[in-house]
Amino acid sequence: MIELDLQPTLTGKTITLRPLLNEDFTELYEVASDPKIWEIHPDSSRYKRDIFEIRFFLGAISSGGALVVVDNKSGRIIGSSRYYEWNSEQQEISIGYTFLEPAHWGNGTNQEMKALMLSYIFSYARTVWFHVGEVNLRSRKAVEKLGAILSHKEDRELEGKPYVQLFYRLDTSAYCA
Numbered sequence: 001m002i003e004l005d006l007q008p009t010l011t012g013k014t015i016t017l018r019p020l021l022n023e024d025f026t027e028l029y030e031v032a033s034d035p036k037i038w039e040i041h042p043d044s045s046r047y048k049r050d051i052f053e054i055r056f057f058l059g060a061i062s063s064g065g066a067l068v069v070v071d072n073k074s075g076r077i078i079g080s081s082r083y084y085e086w087n088s089e090q091q092e093i094s095i096g097y098t099f100l101e102p103a104h105w106g107n108g109t110n111q112e113m114k115a116l117m118l119s120y121i122f123s124y125a126r127t128v129w130f131h132v133g134e135v136n137l138r139s140r141k142a143v144e145k146l147g148a149i150l151s152h153k154e155d156r157e158l159e160g161k162p163y164v165q166l167f168y169r170l171d172t173s174a175y176c177a
Helices: 022-032 049-063 109-121 137-145
Strands: 015-019 066-071 077-087 092-100 127-133 149-158 161-171
Touching (some): 022 049, 022 092, 049 077, 049 092, 066 109, 077 109, 109 137, 127 137, 137 161
Parallel strands (some): 092 127
Antiparallel strands (some): 015 066, 066 077, 127 161
């Protein structure tokens, strides 16, 4: 049986995904410190250094599935994404905690990142889940472009503020590369 590596290095035309390391904090936070990234996210204060460290970075490091997105041309970190909630019996996994610097919005970077991640993970999984805040229209459109279907929603709370989380499902057979 082949063991699943949740932190592979995946190289595409314009970006490379590689494991997130402790020493990436400063460079990744430089990207995450832009409030525009988080304005429609349930954790809209994540641009603040202490909140980013506590509510994102430490969890990313301990998850064993976090990746940084590196621009192949400049060598700079431009974002992050993560594999999480691997269920080997059901052959299901989640992809999320994704963000990119705004300069890489709408230019195909997210699509390339997801294509790399999905091509890799569909060797092991039959289903990928995406968890998206209901008001995060940018992320909703991105996962819908991949062929993911809204499965259900749940009421959640973060720091005493309620929000609705949507659960999108993408099966191998429905994936639009």
